[in-house]
Amino acid sequence: MIWxxxxxxxxxxxxxxxxxxxxxxxxxxxxxxxxxxLHLPGRGISALFGHSGSGKTSCLRCFAGLDQxxxxxxxxxxxxxxxxxxxxxVPAHKRSVGYVFQDANLFAHLSVRRNLEYGHKxxxxxxxxxxxxxxxxxLGIGHLLERLPGNLSGGERQRVGxxxxxxxxxxxxxxxxxxxxLDLKRKLEVLPYLERLHQELDIPILYxxxxxxxxxxxxxxxxxxxxxxxxxxxxxxxxxxxxxxxFMFEEDAEAVVDGSxxxxxxxxxxxxxxxxxxxxxxxxxxxxxxxxKPVRVKIKARDVSLSLDQAEGTSLLNLLxxxxxxxxxxxxxxxxxxxxxxxxxxxxxxxxxxxxxxxxIHAQQALWVQVKSVSLLASD
Amino acid sequence: MPLTQADFDAVLLTLELAxxxxxxxxxxxxxxxxxxxxxxxxxxxPLGAIVALPLxxxxxxxxxxxxxxxxxxxxxxxxxxxxxxxxxxxxFSGLVIGSVFYSxxxxxxxLQNAFEAIGRAPLEAAATLRANPWDAFFTVVLPLAKPGFxxxxxxxxxxxxxxxxxxxxxxxxxxxxxxxxxxxxxxxxETMNYAQAHWLAGGMVAFSFIVLLALxxxxxxxxxxx
Numbered sequence: 001m002i003w004x005x006x007x008x009x010x011x012x013x014x015x016x017x018x019x020x021x022x023x024x025x026x027x028x029x030x031x032x033x034x035x036x037x038l039h040l041p042g043r044g045i046s047a048l049f050g051h052s053g054s055g056k057t058s059c060l061r062c063f064a065g066l067d068q069x070x071x072x073x074x075x076x077x078x079x080x081x082x083x084x085x086x087x088x089x090v091p092a093h094k095r096s097v098g099y100v101f102q103d104a105n106l107f108a109h110l111s112v113r114r115n116l117e118y119g120h121k122x123x124x125x126x127x128x129x130x131x132x133x134x135x136x137x138x139l140g141i142g143h144l145l146e147r148l149p150g151n152l153s154g155g156e157r158q159r160v161g162x163x164x165x166x167x168x169x170x171x172x173x174x175x176x177x178x179x180x181x182l183d184l185k186r187k188l189e190v191l192p193y194l195e196r197l198h199q200e201l202d203i204p205i206l207y208x209x210x211x212x213x214x215x216x217x218x219x220x221x222x223x224x225x226x227x228x229x230x231x232x233x234x235x236x237x238x239x240x241x242x243x244x245x246x247f248m249f250e251e252d253a254e255a256v257v258d259g260s261x262x263x264x265x266x267x268x269x270x271x272x273x274x275x276x277x278x279x280x281x282x283x284x285x286x287x288x289x290x291x292x293k294p295v296r297v298k299i300k301a302r303d304v305s306l307s308l309d310q311a312e313g314t315s316l317l318n319l320l321x322x323x324x325x326x327x328x329x330x331x332x333x334x335x336x337x338x339x340x341x342x343x344x345x346x347x348x349x350x351x352x353x354x355x356x357x358x359x360x361i362h363a364q365q366a367l368w369v370q371v372k373s374v375s376l377l378a379s380d
Numbered sequence: 381m382p383l384t385q386a387d388f389d390a391v392l393l394t395l396e397l398a399x400x401x402x403x404x405x406x407x408x409x410x411x412x413x414x415x416x417x418x419x420x421x422x423x424x425x426p427l428g429a430i431v432a433l434p435l436x437x438x439x440x441x442x443x444x445x446x447x448x449x450x451x452x453x454x455x456x457x458x459x460x461x462x463x464x465x466x467x468x469x470x471x472f473s474g475l476v477i478g479s480v481f482y483s484x485x486x487x488x489x490x491l492q493n494a495f496e497a498i499g500r501a502p503l504e505a506a507a508t509l510r511a512n513p514w515d516a517f518f519t520v521v522l523p524l525a526k527p528g529f530x531x532x533x534x535x536x537x538x539x540x541x542x543x544x545x546x547x548x549x550x551x552x553x554x555x556x557x558x559x560x561x562x563x564x565x566x567x568x569x570e571t572m573n574y575a576q577a578h579w580l581a582g583g584m585v586a587f588s589f590i591v592l593l594a595l596x597x598x599x600x601x602x603x604x605x606x
Contacts, residue, residue, distance in 0.1 A: 064508055065507075066504050066507065066508070091507070092504070092507035092508055093506075093507045093508075093509075093510050093511055093512050093513075093516075094510075097508055098508065099504075099505070099508035101501070101504075101505065105501050105502065105504070105505045106505075107502060107505065107506075107520060107524075108502075108524065109520075109523045109524055109526075118506075118509050118511070118519075119508075119509030119510055122509060122510040122511060122515075123510055164509070165508070165509075168508075168509060168510060
């Protein structure tokens with residue numbers, strides 16, 4: 001390591017840019033180059049999505065200051081953390097970040113309570129906005145406080161790791177695939193806590209994941225990384241629907257739709273969800289939820305088919321009026337992705353090119369979408 | 381009486397020498413081991429080899445070079461003379477310096493292994509929790525490396541207790557000053573005083589056995605509390 005000749009400024013420099021996060025990093029290794037420029041909202045959950053080796057974790061480490069990119073610039077809600085042009089690099093321990101490691105990375109020699117206190121007591125009392133009890137309650141770890149990390153399950157360790165990071169009252173919470181090391185059951189155990197973080201705390205989160213399901217369920221903003229470069233960046237729903245993205249060409253093209261519970265029929269166990277900007281409802285069998293509750297559903301493109309008229313006598317529950325926006329042929333030239341608007345929401349249908357031509361699909365055409373399967377993402 | 385006054389003095393001097401050497405070695409060995417465990421420098425291998433030299437060299441070779449360099453014409457001797465300290469050969473201080481060189485690998489290597497086993501991850505966690513590097517070293521590395529420190533201290537102490545060749549080369553055989561237990565055994569054998577030699581030699585066998593027993597028990601316990 002080269003010792004920096006220039007002295008670090010005593011205080012972190014304030015710059016314009018409240019409400020946004022701007023980062024530019026260039027890291028060059030022998031077999032890998034990360035070269036990204038990110039412009040993220042200063043609140044909510046931004047997902048860094050990509051396959052393994054796409055540079056997600058490298059990028060996150062640059063945000064935390066754990067790696068020092070040869071060229072870089074980073075400002076978080078008006079605080080300048082790095083500017084290689086000015087020779088500024090705020091070291092990791094002086095950045096107000098919380099970092100949740102993929103494997104929790106708890107201190108093996110300290111009890112859960114002392115792990116939680118470690119960061120908490122290292123920030124000035126006046127800056128502590130999250131109390132120990134609050135974090136403990138939020139993550140549901142009150143019964144674990146006196147245990148050693150070695151005696152915790154993977155899901156418990158991850159929740160402790162999240163609470164520990166939160167207790168430094170970070171200005172930015174970085175999460176490196178916090179669910180990747182967990183099996184499905186543990187994932188389902190931790191996910192609701194992540195959603196609570198989002199709803200109850202006003203801390204921007206940068207969330208690294210290679211799971212489309214996690215991203216769709218949690219994120220507000222999506223950044224797609226591929227081989228160390230940004231492929232796309234934007235609000236979640238728009239970005240998921242952008243049909244020029246590599247992952248869209250795969251089997252799992254999907255749309256995420258927001259709505260609210262309008263009705264529950266206990267006899268058929270049928271939940272009705274009203275989509276915003278339309279009277280159309282989606283129905284699915286589900287446990288009861290209170291009316292008015294906001295929910296998010298995921299609809300896979302292959303589960304959506306199109307019809308010119310309102311088909312009668314079908315077992316399909318969900319038949320919604322829609323309007324064609326645009327379309328795209330898939331690589332195999334046999335199938336098409338059709339981008340549709342239903343009320344204020346957008347959906348995507350995958351149909352054969354034969355059907356596309358037979359239905360004579362054109363822009364702004366009014367038709368009906370039939371949705372075979374809907375899955376509820378957020379429900380708490 | 382199985383032990384004479386001279387024997388007692390020799391045992392006491394040995395314990396004093398070993399304790400002081402161990403404390404100094406922990407202070408000197410920790411930064412060396414930390415550097416060896418963390419660096420990517422090309423100097424790592426040559427320096428590691430130098431630290432390990434006493435493992436393979438005959439103690440007389442180390443003793444010989446120390447004798448020459450601490451003598452009136454050696455570079456250490458010149459330095460200590462210019463500071464008004466005289467020469468360190470045939471003094472207790474000289475023995476301490478010799479022991480530090482002689483036992484260095486026994487302290488550095490367990491510490492280096494412990495530091496390498498800890499890895500970067502806990503330090504990175506500490507950094508993201510606002511601990512500066514010194515803070516992280518004392519609150520995370522030291523507690524996690526505790527078994528390594530215990531092993532290093534025991535090996536350093538025991539190895540210094542067992543030293544003979546270096547002592548004889550640079551310290552001689554001065555009662556109360558440089559006459560340690562191992563040298564005293566040699567004296568007894570030289571004067572055909574086998575009964576006295578037995579008492580001291582037997583004592584050292586028992587001591588070494590207890591030390592190694594403590595070391596191995598400590599190792600198996602490690603797994604339990606990790």
